[in-house]
Amino acid sequence: MKKKNRYTMTPTTLLPNTPAGTGGWHTAIVMVLSSLLIAAYCHFIGLNMMPLRGESGLFIAQAWGDGNRIGFIKPMLTHAYNGHFAPVFFGAEFVQASMFGVDVRWWFARQMVVLGLLATSLYLLNRSALAFTTLSLRASSVVASLAALVFVVQPTVLELTTWPFMAAQLLCLACGAMAAGSLLTAVRTGEAKSLYLALAWGYASMHMFGVGFTISATIVAAGATVVWARRLPVRAYGVTAAFGVLTVLHAAVMAQSASEPSGGVAVGWSDQAIRLGALYLGSIQGGARSLWANGRFPWPNPDSYQTDAVYGFALLLSLAAISLILLWHGRRDQKPLLVAYGMVVGLFAFSTALYSALIVVRLQASTEMSAINPFLFGTRYLIFPAFFIFLLSPLLVISAARTLGKWLILPAALIGGGAAAATFAFFTTITTLWPIFTTSFPVSWANVVSQARTDLNNDGYIHDRALSELDPEFHAELHQFSGVLEKDLGCTGCVRFSP
Numbered sequence: 001m002k003k004k005n006r007y008t009m010t011p012t013t014l015l016p017n018t019p020a021g022t023g024g025w026h027t028a029i030v031m032v033l034s035s036l037l038i039a040a041y042c043h044f045i046g047l048n049m050m051p052l053r054g055e056s057g058l059f060i061a062q063a064w065g066d067g068n069r070i071g072f073i074k075p076m077l078t079h080a081y082n083g084h085f086a087p088v089f090f091g092a093e094f095v096q097a098s099m100f101g102v103d104v105r106w107w108f109a110r111q112m113v114v115l116g117l118l119a120t121s122l123y124l125l126n127r128s129a130l131a132f133t134t135l136s137l138r139a140s141s142v143v144a145s146l147a148a149l150v151f152v153v154q155p156t157v158l159e160l161t162t163w164p165f166m167a168a169q170l171l172c173l174a175c176g177a178m179a180a181g182s183l184l185t186a187v188r189t190g191e192a193k194s195l196y197l198a199l200a201w202g203y204a205s206m207h208m209f210g211v212g213f214t215i216s217a218t219i220v221a222a223g224a225t226v227v228w229a230r231r232l233p234v235r236a237y238g239v240t241a242a243f244g245v246l247t248v249l250h251a252a253v254m255a256q257s258a259s260e261p262s263g264g265v266a267v268g269w270s271d272q273a274i275r276l277g278a279l280y281l282g283s284i285q286g287g288a289r290s291l292w293a294n295g296r297f298p299w300p301n302p303d304s305y306q307t308d309a310v311y312g313f314a315l316l317l318s319l320a321a322i323s324l325i326l327l328w329h330g331r332r333d334q335k336p337l338l339v340a341y342g343m344v345v346g347l348f349a350f351s352t353a354l355y356s357a358l359i360v361v362r363l364q365a366s367t368e369m370s371a372i373n374p375f376l377f378g379t380r381y382l383i384f385p386a387f388f389i390f391l392l393s394p395l396l397v398i399s400a401a402r403t404l405g406k407w408l409i410l411p412a413a414l415i416g417g418g419a420a421a422a423t424f425a426f427f428t429t430i431t432t433l434w435p436i437f438t439t440s441f442p443v444s445w446a447n448v449v450s451q452a453r454t455d456l457n458n459d460g461y462i463h464d465r466a467l468s469e470l471d472p473e474f475h476a477e478l479h480q481f482s483g484v485l486e487k488d489l490g491c492t493g494c495v496r497f498s499p
Helices: 024-045 054-063 069-078 087-100 104-130 137-152 155-161 164-189 192-207 212-229 234-255 269-291 302-333 336-362 369-376 379-390 393-427 441-459 478-489
Strands: none
Touching: 024 104, 024 137, 024 155, 024 393, 054 069, 054 087, 054 164, 054 478, 069 087, 087 104, 087 164, 087 192, 104 137, 104 155, 104 164, 104 393, 137 379, 137 393, 155 164, 155 269, 155 379, 155 393, 164 192, 164 212, 164 336, 164 379, 192 212, 192 234, 212 234, 212 302, 212 336, 269 302, 269 336, 269 369, 269 379, 302 336, 302 369, 336 369, 336 379, 336 393, 369 379, 441 478
Protein backbone atom coordinates (compact mmCIF):
# COMPACT_ATOMS: atom_id res chain seq x y z
CA MET A 1 0.00 0.00 0.00
CA LYS A 2 1.39 3.39 -1.00
CA LYS A 3 2.30 5.57 1.97
CA LYS A 4 0.39 8.81 2.11
CA ASN A 5 2.43 12.03 2.20
CA ARG A 6 1.42 13.82 5.39
CA TYR A 7 1.90 17.18 3.64
CA THR A 8 -0.52 16.41 0.84
CA MET A 9 -3.40 18.87 0.94
CA THR A 10 -6.98 17.68 1.13
CA PRO A 11 -10.13 19.80 1.46
CA THR A 12 -10.63 18.68 5.06
CA THR A 13 -7.20 19.89 6.18
CA LEU A 14 -7.59 23.45 4.98
CA LEU A 15 -8.24 26.31 7.35
CA PRO A 16 -11.77 27.78 7.51
CA ASN A 17 -12.98 29.44 4.35
CA THR A 18 -12.71 33.09 5.40
CA PRO A 19 -10.70 35.96 3.87
CA ALA A 20 -7.80 35.37 6.23
CA GLY A 21 -8.58 31.99 7.66
CA THR A 22 -9.99 33.42 10.88
CA GLY A 23 -13.25 34.64 12.37
CA GLY A 24 -14.18 38.13 13.50
CA TRP A 25 -13.82 37.48 17.24
CA HIS A 26 -10.49 35.80 16.71
CA THR A 27 -9.24 38.79 14.73
CA ALA A 28 -10.46 41.26 17.37
CA ILE A 29 -8.70 39.33 20.14
CA VAL A 30 -5.48 39.20 18.13
CA MET A 31 -5.66 42.94 17.53
CA VAL A 32 -6.18 43.77 21.22
CA LEU A 33 -3.45 41.41 22.39
CA SER A 34 -1.05 42.69 19.72
CA SER A 35 -1.60 46.31 20.78
CA LEU A 36 -1.06 45.52 24.45
CA LEU A 37 2.04 43.39 23.93
CA ILE A 38 3.60 45.89 21.52
CA ALA A 39 2.82 48.72 23.95
CA ALA A 40 4.61 46.83 26.74
CA TYR A 41 7.59 46.20 24.48
CA CYS A 42 7.78 49.82 23.31
CA HIS A 43 7.57 51.03 26.91
CA PHE A 44 10.36 48.60 27.83
CA ILE A 45 12.74 49.84 25.14
CA GLY A 46 11.88 53.46 25.94
CA LEU A 47 10.24 54.48 22.67
CA ASN A 48 10.18 58.29 22.62
CA MET A 49 7.03 59.76 21.10
CA MET A 50 7.65 63.05 19.23
CA PRO A 51 4.29 64.77 18.54
CA LEU A 52 5.83 67.94 17.05
CA ARG A 53 7.79 66.22 14.28
CA GLY A 54 6.97 67.33 10.76
CA GLU A 55 3.32 67.30 9.74
CA SER A 56 2.34 66.13 13.23
CA GLY A 57 3.54 69.44 14.63
CA LEU A 58 1.89 71.35 11.80
CA PHE A 59 -1.48 69.75 12.56
CA ILE A 60 -1.14 70.43 16.30
CA ALA A 61 -0.09 74.03 15.67
CA GLN A 62 -3.10 74.67 13.43
CA ALA A 63 -5.56 72.79 15.66
CA TRP A 64 -4.49 74.81 18.71
CA GLY A 65 -3.81 78.11 16.98
CA ASP A 66 -5.89 81.25 16.60
CA GLY A 67 -6.03 81.00 12.81
CA ASN A 68 -8.68 79.64 10.48
CA ARG A 69 -8.80 75.95 11.37
CA ILE A 70 -11.36 75.13 8.70
CA GLY A 71 -9.31 77.04 6.15
CA PHE A 72 -6.31 74.84 7.00
CA ILE A 73 -7.93 71.42 6.79
CA LYS A 74 -10.57 72.02 4.09
CA PRO A 75 -8.14 71.97 1.12
CA MET A 76 -6.78 68.62 2.35
CA LEU A 77 -10.29 67.20 2.34
CA THR A 78 -11.08 68.33 -1.18
CA HIS A 79 -7.73 68.37 -3.00
CA ALA A 80 -4.46 66.45 -3.01
CA TYR A 81 -1.87 67.49 -0.45
CA ASN A 82 1.73 67.10 -1.67
CA GLY A 83 0.78 64.13 -3.83
CA HIS A 84 -1.49 62.50 -1.24
CA PHE A 85 -5.27 62.51 -1.42
CA ALA A 86 -6.35 60.93 1.85
CA PRO A 87 -9.17 63.07 3.26
CA VAL A 88 -10.29 60.34 5.65
CA PHE A 89 -6.90 60.13 7.34
CA PHE A 90 -6.18 63.88 7.22
CA GLY A 91 -9.53 64.69 8.77
CA ALA A 92 -9.15 62.11 11.53
CA GLU A 93 -5.60 63.27 12.26
CA PHE A 94 -6.68 66.88 12.59
CA VAL A 95 -9.46 65.92 15.02
CA GLN A 96 -7.02 63.90 17.12
CA ALA A 97 -4.46 66.73 17.06
CA SER A 98 -7.11 69.05 18.50
CA MET A 99 -7.87 66.49 21.22
CA PHE A 100 -4.39 65.29 22.20
CA GLY A 101 -2.20 68.36 21.69
CA VAL A 102 1.31 67.50 22.95
CA ASP A 103 0.16 64.89 25.49
CA VAL A 104 2.41 61.96 24.61
CA ARG A 105 0.29 59.52 26.62
CA TRP A 106 -2.62 59.81 24.16
CA TRP A 107 -0.35 59.75 21.12
CA PHE A 108 1.46 56.68 22.46
CA ALA A 109 -1.85 54.88 22.98
CA ARG A 110 -3.05 55.82 19.49
CA GLN A 111 0.18 54.64 17.89
CA MET A 112 0.06 51.34 19.75
CA VAL A 113 -3.41 50.75 18.30
CA VAL A 114 -2.00 51.48 14.85
CA LEU A 115 0.84 49.00 15.41
CA GLY A 116 -1.70 46.49 16.66
CA LEU A 117 -3.68 46.86 13.44
CA LEU A 118 -0.51 46.46 11.37
CA ALA A 119 0.58 43.39 13.33
CA THR A 120 -2.88 41.84 12.98
CA SER A 121 -2.93 42.38 9.23
CA LEU A 122 0.52 40.75 8.86
CA TYR A 123 -0.62 37.90 11.08
CA LEU A 124 -3.69 37.34 8.90
CA LEU A 125 -1.55 37.44 5.77
CA ASN A 126 0.57 34.53 6.96
CA ARG A 127 -2.44 32.68 8.37
CA SER A 128 -3.88 32.82 4.85
CA ALA A 129 -0.61 31.42 3.52
CA LEU A 130 -0.44 28.62 6.09
CA ALA A 131 -3.94 27.55 5.07
CA PHE A 132 -2.20 25.93 2.09
CA THR A 133 -0.52 23.47 4.51
CA THR A 134 -1.70 20.84 6.97
CA LEU A 135 -0.33 22.78 9.93
CA SER A 136 -2.81 22.89 12.81
CA LEU A 137 -4.74 26.05 13.62
CA ARG A 138 -2.80 26.55 16.85
CA ALA A 139 0.61 26.07 15.22
CA SER A 140 -0.38 28.30 12.31
CA SER A 141 -1.39 31.06 14.73
CA VAL A 142 1.93 30.89 16.56
CA VAL A 143 4.02 30.92 13.38
CA ALA A 144 1.97 33.75 11.84
CA SER A 145 2.31 35.80 15.04
CA LEU A 146 6.08 35.37 15.11
CA ALA A 147 6.35 36.29 11.42
CA ALA A 148 4.40 39.50 12.07
CA LEU A 149 6.68 40.24 15.04
CA VAL A 150 9.76 40.21 12.82
CA PHE A 151 8.37 43.08 10.75
CA VAL A 152 6.66 45.17 13.43
CA VAL A 153 9.61 45.41 15.84
CA GLN A 154 12.15 46.52 13.27
CA PRO A 155 13.59 49.99 14.04
CA THR A 156 12.33 51.43 10.75
CA VAL A 157 8.74 50.77 11.86
CA LEU A 158 9.24 51.90 15.44
CA GLU A 159 11.07 55.08 14.44
CA LEU A 160 8.15 56.02 12.21
CA THR A 161 5.77 55.21 15.07
CA THR A 162 7.35 58.00 17.15
CA TRP A 163 6.15 60.42 14.48
CA PRO A 164 2.32 60.38 14.86
CA PHE A 165 1.57 61.53 11.31
CA MET A 166 3.41 58.49 9.95
CA ALA A 167 0.47 56.40 11.11
CA ALA A 168 -0.70 57.09 7.56
CA GLN A 169 2.10 54.91 6.18
CA LEU A 170 1.58 52.15 8.72
CA LEU A 171 -2.17 52.01 8.09
CA CYS A 172 -1.51 52.01 4.35
CA LEU A 173 0.71 48.94 4.80
CA ALA A 174 -1.93 47.29 6.98
CA CYS A 175 -4.46 47.66 4.16
CA GLY A 176 -1.92 46.19 1.75
CA ALA A 177 -1.33 43.16 3.97
CA MET A 178 -5.08 42.57 4.30
CA ALA A 179 -5.42 42.76 0.52
CA ALA A 180 -2.59 40.28 -0.06
CA GLY A 181 -4.03 37.87 2.50
CA SER A 182 -7.47 38.02 0.90
CA LEU A 183 -5.92 37.33 -2.51
CA LEU A 184 -4.25 34.21 -1.12
CA THR A 185 -7.61 33.06 0.21
CA ALA A 186 -9.18 33.68 -3.20
CA VAL A 187 -6.46 31.59 -4.85
CA ARG A 188 -6.93 28.74 -2.36
CA THR A 189 -10.72 28.60 -2.37
CA GLY A 190 -11.45 29.74 -5.91
CA GLU A 191 -14.20 32.03 -4.63
CA ALA A 192 -14.72 35.57 -5.87
CA LYS A 193 -15.80 36.99 -2.49
CA SER A 194 -12.26 37.02 -1.14
CA LEU A 195 -11.06 38.63 -4.37
CA TYR A 196 -13.55 41.47 -3.94
CA LEU A 197 -12.36 41.97 -0.36
CA ALA A 198 -8.77 42.13 -1.60
CA LEU A 199 -9.67 44.80 -4.16
CA ALA A 200 -11.51 46.81 -1.49
CA TRP A 201 -8.58 46.63 0.94
CA GLY A 202 -6.17 47.59 -1.83
CA TYR A 203 -8.19 50.67 -2.74
CA ALA A 204 -8.60 51.56 0.96
CA SER A 205 -4.81 51.95 1.17
CA MET A 206 -5.08 55.00 -1.10
CA HIS A 207 -7.21 56.70 1.55
CA MET A 208 -4.33 56.42 4.02
CA PHE A 209 -1.30 57.52 1.99
CA GLY A 210 -0.40 58.41 -1.57
CA VAL A 211 1.83 55.36 -2.03
CA GLY A 212 -1.36 53.38 -1.60
CA PHE A 213 -1.68 53.84 -5.37
CA THR A 214 1.17 51.35 -5.71
CA ILE A 215 -0.68 48.86 -3.53
CA SER A 216 -4.10 49.36 -5.11
CA ALA A 217 -2.80 49.15 -8.68
CA THR A 218 -0.79 46.03 -7.83
CA ILE A 219 -3.80 44.35 -6.23
CA VAL A 220 -5.94 45.19 -9.29
CA ALA A 221 -3.32 43.61 -11.58
CA ALA A 222 -2.96 40.62 -9.28
CA GLY A 223 -6.75 40.33 -9.01
CA ALA A 224 -7.13 40.09 -12.78
CA THR A 225 -4.40 37.45 -12.79
CA VAL A 226 -6.18 35.42 -10.11
CA VAL A 227 -9.44 35.57 -12.07
CA TRP A 228 -7.59 34.18 -15.09
CA ALA A 229 -5.50 31.58 -13.26
CA ARG A 230 -8.34 30.24 -11.10
CA ARG A 231 -10.99 30.56 -13.83
CA LEU A 232 -13.31 32.68 -11.72
CA PRO A 233 -16.64 33.93 -13.13
CA VAL A 234 -16.49 36.60 -15.85
CA ARG A 235 -18.24 39.00 -13.48
CA ALA A 236 -15.03 39.06 -11.42
CA TYR A 237 -13.25 40.75 -14.34
CA GLY A 238 -15.86 43.49 -14.26
CA VAL A 239 -15.47 44.10 -10.52
CA THR A 240 -11.69 44.13 -10.90
CA ALA A 241 -11.97 46.65 -13.73
CA ALA A 242 -14.25 48.84 -11.61
CA PHE A 243 -11.66 49.01 -8.84
CA GLY A 244 -9.05 49.73 -11.49
CA VAL A 245 -11.10 52.75 -12.62
CA LEU A 246 -11.44 53.92 -9.01
CA THR A 247 -7.69 53.64 -8.58
CA VAL A 248 -6.99 55.64 -11.73
CA LEU A 249 -9.49 58.37 -10.82
CA HIS A 250 -8.02 58.66 -7.33
CA ALA A 251 -4.53 58.85 -8.83
CA ALA A 252 -5.68 61.61 -11.18
CA VAL A 253 -6.66 63.70 -8.16
CA MET A 254 -3.26 63.01 -6.59
CA ALA A 255 -1.47 64.06 -9.76
CA GLN A 256 -3.01 67.53 -9.60
CA SER A 257 -0.50 68.50 -6.91
CA ALA A 258 2.53 67.33 -8.91
CA SER A 259 5.14 70.02 -9.57
CA GLU A 260 5.76 71.17 -13.12
CA PRO A 261 9.25 70.92 -14.66
CA SER A 262 11.33 73.95 -13.73
CA GLY A 263 11.64 76.29 -16.72
CA GLY A 264 10.00 73.69 -18.93
CA VAL A 265 12.99 71.34 -18.53
CA ALA A 266 12.34 67.74 -17.58
CA VAL A 267 14.59 64.73 -17.15
CA GLY A 268 15.19 62.83 -20.39
CA TRP A 269 13.78 59.36 -20.97
CA SER A 270 17.18 57.67 -20.73
CA ASP A 271 17.91 59.29 -17.38
CA GLN A 272 14.46 58.38 -16.12
CA ALA A 273 15.09 54.76 -17.13
CA ILE A 274 18.40 54.81 -15.26
CA ARG A 275 16.66 56.22 -12.20
CA LEU A 276 13.97 53.56 -12.40
CA GLY A 277 16.43 50.66 -12.59
CA ALA A 278 18.69 52.11 -9.89
CA LEU A 279 15.73 52.76 -7.60
CA TYR A 280 14.45 49.23 -8.12
CA LEU A 281 17.74 47.65 -7.06
CA GLY A 282 18.53 50.22 -4.38
CA SER A 283 15.07 50.08 -2.83
CA ILE A 284 15.29 46.32 -2.44
CA GLN A 285 18.77 46.61 -0.91
CA GLY A 286 17.68 49.38 1.45
CA GLY A 287 14.46 47.65 2.37
CA ALA A 288 16.34 44.45 3.20
CA ARG A 289 18.79 46.40 5.37
CA SER A 290 15.93 48.02 7.25
CA LEU A 291 14.45 44.59 7.98
CA TRP A 292 17.70 43.66 9.69
CA ALA A 293 17.72 46.89 11.61
CA ASN A 294 21.22 48.36 11.60
CA GLY A 295 19.95 51.76 10.50
CA ARG A 296 23.33 52.80 9.13
CA PHE A 297 22.45 53.18 5.48
CA PRO A 298 25.32 54.24 3.20
CA TRP A 299 25.01 57.42 1.17
CA PRO A 300 24.14 56.44 -2.42
CA ASN A 301 26.69 57.08 -5.16
CA PRO A 302 25.07 58.47 -8.35
CA ASP A 303 28.13 57.38 -10.37
CA SER A 304 27.00 53.76 -9.96
CA TYR A 305 23.40 54.30 -11.04
CA GLN A 306 23.91 53.18 -14.64
CA THR A 307 25.34 49.86 -13.45
CA ASP A 308 22.70 49.56 -10.76
CA ALA A 309 20.00 50.14 -13.39
CA VAL A 310 21.19 47.17 -15.47
CA TYR A 311 21.08 44.88 -12.45
CA GLY A 312 17.76 46.34 -11.39
CA PHE A 313 16.05 45.67 -14.72
CA ALA A 314 17.60 42.19 -14.91
CA LEU A 315 16.20 41.39 -11.47
CA LEU A 316 12.78 42.76 -12.38
CA LEU A 317 12.56 40.76 -15.60
CA SER A 318 13.77 37.59 -13.85
CA LEU A 319 11.13 37.92 -11.14
CA ALA A 320 8.45 38.64 -13.74
CA ALA A 321 9.45 35.54 -15.69
CA ILE A 322 9.36 33.35 -12.57
CA SER A 323 5.94 34.71 -11.64
CA LEU A 324 4.48 34.15 -15.10
CA ILE A 325 5.85 30.60 -15.36
CA LEU A 326 4.42 29.65 -11.97
CA LEU A 327 1.06 31.20 -12.82
CA TRP A 328 0.92 29.45 -16.20
CA HIS A 329 1.69 26.03 -14.75
CA GLY A 330 -0.66 26.63 -11.85
CA ARG A 331 -3.52 27.46 -14.21
CA ARG A 332 -2.77 24.66 -16.65
CA ASP A 333 -2.45 21.97 -13.97
CA GLN A 334 -5.09 23.52 -11.67
CA LYS A 335 -2.66 23.73 -8.75
CA PRO A 336 -3.66 26.62 -6.47
CA LEU A 337 -0.36 26.45 -4.61
CA LEU A 338 1.62 27.24 -7.77
CA VAL A 339 -0.77 30.10 -8.52
CA ALA A 340 -0.20 31.40 -4.99
CA TYR A 341 3.58 31.22 -5.43
CA GLY A 342 3.39 33.02 -8.75
CA MET A 343 1.08 35.68 -7.36
CA VAL A 344 3.31 36.35 -4.33
CA VAL A 345 6.42 36.75 -6.49
CA GLY A 346 4.45 38.99 -8.83
CA LEU A 347 3.19 41.15 -5.95
CA PHE A 348 6.75 41.78 -4.82
CA ALA A 349 8.14 42.42 -8.30
CA PHE A 350 5.31 44.63 -9.59
CA SER A 351 4.72 46.67 -6.43
CA THR A 352 8.42 47.52 -6.07
CA ALA A 353 8.62 48.48 -9.75
CA LEU A 354 5.52 50.66 -9.52
CA TYR A 355 6.80 52.27 -6.32
CA SER A 356 10.07 53.13 -8.07
CA ALA A 357 8.18 54.49 -11.07
CA LEU A 358 6.10 56.68 -8.77
CA ILE A 359 9.28 58.29 -7.45
CA VAL A 360 10.68 58.79 -10.96
CA VAL A 361 7.50 60.57 -12.04
CA ARG A 362 7.54 62.72 -8.91
CA LEU A 363 11.17 63.77 -9.58
CA GLN A 364 10.88 64.44 -13.30
CA ALA A 365 11.36 68.16 -12.62
CA SER A 366 14.65 67.51 -10.78
CA THR A 367 17.47 67.24 -13.30
CA GLU A 368 20.19 66.05 -10.91
CA MET A 369 20.65 62.28 -10.86
CA SER A 370 21.25 62.52 -7.11
CA ALA A 371 17.61 63.57 -6.64
CA ILE A 372 16.73 59.94 -5.91
CA ASN A 373 19.28 59.67 -3.08
CA PRO A 374 16.92 60.38 -0.14
CA PHE A 375 14.61 57.58 -1.28
CA LEU A 376 17.41 55.06 -0.87
CA PHE A 377 18.15 55.63 2.81
CA GLY A 378 15.30 57.59 4.44
CA THR A 379 13.27 55.41 6.79
CA ARG A 380 9.96 56.95 5.71
CA TYR A 381 10.70 55.77 2.17
CA LEU A 382 12.38 52.41 2.83
CA ILE A 383 9.42 51.20 4.85
CA PHE A 384 7.57 50.46 1.61
CA PRO A 385 10.28 48.33 -0.06
CA ALA A 386 10.71 46.55 3.28
CA PHE A 387 6.99 45.76 3.27
CA PHE A 388 7.11 44.56 -0.34
CA ILE A 389 9.94 42.22 0.62
CA PHE A 390 7.85 40.95 3.53
CA LEU A 391 5.10 40.06 1.04
CA LEU A 392 7.40 37.19 0.07
CA SER A 393 7.06 35.70 3.56
CA PRO A 394 4.17 33.40 2.49
CA LEU A 395 6.65 31.61 0.21
CA LEU A 396 8.92 30.98 3.16
CA VAL A 397 6.31 29.93 5.71
CA ILE A 398 4.47 27.64 3.28
CA SER A 399 7.66 25.87 2.18
CA ALA A 400 8.97 25.62 5.74
CA ALA A 401 5.65 24.37 7.13
CA ARG A 402 5.35 21.70 4.44
CA THR A 403 8.87 20.52 5.29
CA LEU A 404 9.10 20.98 9.07
CA GLY A 405 5.48 20.75 10.14
CA LYS A 406 4.84 21.99 13.68
CA TRP A 407 8.59 22.13 14.32
CA LEU A 408 8.57 25.34 12.31
CA ILE A 409 7.59 27.05 15.56
CA LEU A 410 11.13 26.66 16.89
CA PRO A 411 13.06 28.56 14.16
CA ALA A 412 10.20 31.08 13.93
CA ALA A 413 10.52 31.74 17.67
CA LEU A 414 14.28 32.14 17.39
CA ILE A 415 13.98 34.60 14.51
CA GLY A 416 11.12 36.55 16.09
CA GLY A 417 12.77 36.67 19.49
CA GLY A 418 16.09 37.56 17.91
CA ALA A 419 14.48 40.46 16.06
CA ALA A 420 12.98 41.80 19.30
CA ALA A 421 16.29 41.44 21.14
CA ALA A 422 18.25 43.05 18.30
CA THR A 423 15.89 46.02 18.21
CA PHE A 424 16.24 46.44 21.97
CA ALA A 425 20.03 46.51 21.53
CA PHE A 426 19.61 48.99 18.69
CA PHE A 427 17.57 51.37 20.82
CA THR A 428 20.28 51.42 23.50
CA THR A 429 22.51 53.20 20.97
CA ILE A 430 19.84 55.03 19.01
CA THR A 431 21.03 58.51 20.01
CA THR A 432 24.25 58.02 18.03
CA LEU A 433 22.12 57.79 14.87
CA TRP A 434 19.09 59.90 15.75
CA PRO A 435 20.06 62.62 18.29
CA ILE A 436 16.44 63.74 18.52
CA PHE A 437 15.85 60.80 20.86
CA THR A 438 18.53 61.88 23.35
CA THR A 439 15.94 63.46 25.65
CA SER A 440 12.34 62.33 26.00
CA PHE A 441 9.74 64.69 24.58
CA PRO A 442 7.98 65.40 27.92
CA VAL A 443 11.30 66.55 29.39
CA SER A 444 12.20 68.67 26.34
CA TRP A 445 8.74 70.26 26.20
CA ALA A 446 8.76 70.89 29.96
CA ASN A 447 12.04 72.76 29.47
CA VAL A 448 10.45 74.86 26.72
CA VAL A 449 7.48 75.72 28.94
CA SER A 450 9.74 76.50 31.89
CA GLN A 451 11.86 78.86 29.82
CA ALA A 452 8.73 80.56 28.46
CA ARG A 453 7.46 81.08 32.01
CA THR A 454 10.80 82.56 33.00
CA ASP A 455 10.73 84.91 29.99
CA LEU A 456 7.22 86.08 30.91
CA ASN A 457 8.18 86.73 34.51
CA ASN A 458 11.34 88.62 33.59
CA ASP A 459 10.45 90.49 30.39
CA GLY A 460 6.70 90.21 30.01
CA TYR A 461 7.05 88.40 26.70
CA ILE A 462 8.49 85.12 25.36
CA HIS A 463 11.62 84.87 23.25
CA ASP A 464 10.80 83.01 20.05
CA ARG A 465 13.24 80.35 18.83
CA ALA A 466 13.54 77.32 16.58
CA LEU A 467 12.55 74.01 18.17
CA SER A 468 15.28 72.00 16.47
CA GLU A 469 15.47 69.52 19.34
CA LEU A 470 11.78 68.68 18.83
CA ASP A 471 11.44 68.95 15.05
CA PRO A 472 14.59 68.53 12.94
CA GLU A 473 12.65 68.02 9.70
CA PHE A 474 10.45 71.09 9.24
CA HIS A 475 12.28 73.57 11.51
CA ALA A 476 9.26 74.51 13.61
CA GLU A 477 9.40 77.65 15.74
CA LEU A 478 7.97 78.24 19.19
CA HIS A 479 5.42 80.86 18.16
CA GLN A 480 3.61 78.27 16.04
CA PHE A 481 2.58 76.44 19.23
CA SER A 482 1.29 79.37 21.23
CA GLY A 483 -2.03 77.58 21.85
CA VAL A 484 -0.58 74.48 23.55
CA LEU A 485 2.04 76.65 25.25
CA GLU A 486 -0.68 78.80 26.80
CA LYS A 487 -2.50 75.69 28.00
CA ASP A 488 0.60 74.35 29.75
CA LEU A 489 1.42 77.74 31.21
CA GLY A 490 -2.04 77.72 32.77
CA CYS A 491 -3.06 81.21 31.70
CA THR A 492 -5.33 82.88 29.17
CA GLY A 493 -4.10 85.45 26.67
CA CYS A 494 -0.69 85.59 28.36
CA VAL A 495 1.47 84.33 25.51
CA ARG A 496 3.19 87.28 23.82
CA PHE A 497 6.32 86.92 21.75
CA SER A 498 9.09 89.48 21.45
CA PRO A 499 9.03 91.60 18.27
